[in-house]
Amino acid sequence: MYLCRHGEAVAKAPTDAERPLTERGRAEVLSLWQTLREEGVSVGRMVASPYRRAQQTALCIAQAFGGMEQESCGYLVPEAQPERFLEWLMLQPEQENLVLVSHMPLVSLLTATWIGEPCSRPAFRVGSVAALDVDVAAANGARLLWLRGPERPC
Template sequence: MRLLILRHGQAAAGAVDAERPLTELGKDEVRWMVGRRREDLAGVRTIWSSPYVRALESARIVADSLGLEVHEQPLLVPNARMPELVEALRAADIESLLLVSHQPLVGNLVDSLSGGNGALGTASLTCLESDIWAAGCCEQRWVEHVRLG
């Protein structure tokens, strides 16, 4: 099974955290990542997103390019409980899944599942592979950080 994890693009300041939208730069970051990793994203069949505005906007950019729908997942908020999220991954039994979420959750998830590099900047994307979703049982195949300009 393959799990792609995308941190949302740059968000605007000054609003309630859950309501912060992407900036124009944030949208460009996500579009850049979609273009850069189009082949890797092509295998995705399901997209789960945090219900926070900036994550949903990021997920919709990816979904529009792949012709997929975004499924809001309350377990993807910044400080979600890791055991519940890992159990949801196990129960979903999805061959190729994209999660769109926030720090510290994305970093903690990568660290927990693979012991890999969970330091994801805005619009960074990483790929984990595993036969089972459990602590230390995944391999981090790659991580890509945005390089605009």
Template sequence: MKLLLMRHGEASFNAPSDAQRRLTQRGSDSVIQQSQQQTIPWHEYTSLWVSPYMRAQQTASLLLQNYAYKKHLLNLQTLDCITPHGEIDQVQSFLLQQHHEGIVLITHQPLVSGLIGHFCHGNHHMGEPMRPASIALLEGEVAAAGCLRLTNLFHP
């Protein structure tokens, strides 16, 4: 399994609710920069799952418009369990049911760091800190606790 975890771009705090926060211009620029990383093997990913929150949806839209390997299409879908305080067990159950080899998740802090810690170290407290628009590449046999390894980190 190949798993690309991305934290949404920088978002404004000026919104009626957390779910409605929009990307700042700096956030949009960082997402575009990250999506054009030539060293990310975009062709190895087939599905893109994104949090329903506005800033994550905007990040996904910018990623799809700008990612470096446009000949390859990513199938975009919304996944309710990858919001900021989503449950790691729910995400793991979801991933274990997928038949895709390469999956992209666009999510939030603290969940994204917790997923890295869980999948790579078996401990959600040991995940890498992820800045806005950061990308982590994980690989391994199965998306379960301690079964993946962090192969690369891309920070804007």
């Protein structure tokens, strides 16, 4: 499973949910996922927060893989509770290489909950992705394989 934070977004919009990605954000997400594809990563189902920047991030990921469908899930919004999302996920059919696109603090909270280290809270820069080996959609049900973000000059 791949858990992603959306790419870089503009700072202001009429509402938080309407904030779009910047051109840099789009380019970074596309570049990272093209690299991951070249390294052998494959993706299956993709589920994203309904917020505009998450939907746009999902489109960039799909573009890196030649197109794929995406779904929206209200349990992936920034203020969502990890437990609620995990309950929703347990009701879904098992899926290899599931891609989830969400926001901080949820991506960090979900990762920490899944790996059984609630105090660790991994840092997700914008556009970052964590690969998780998930045994069960519950606390302490996964192992963090890696966490990568877009390449940025110093």
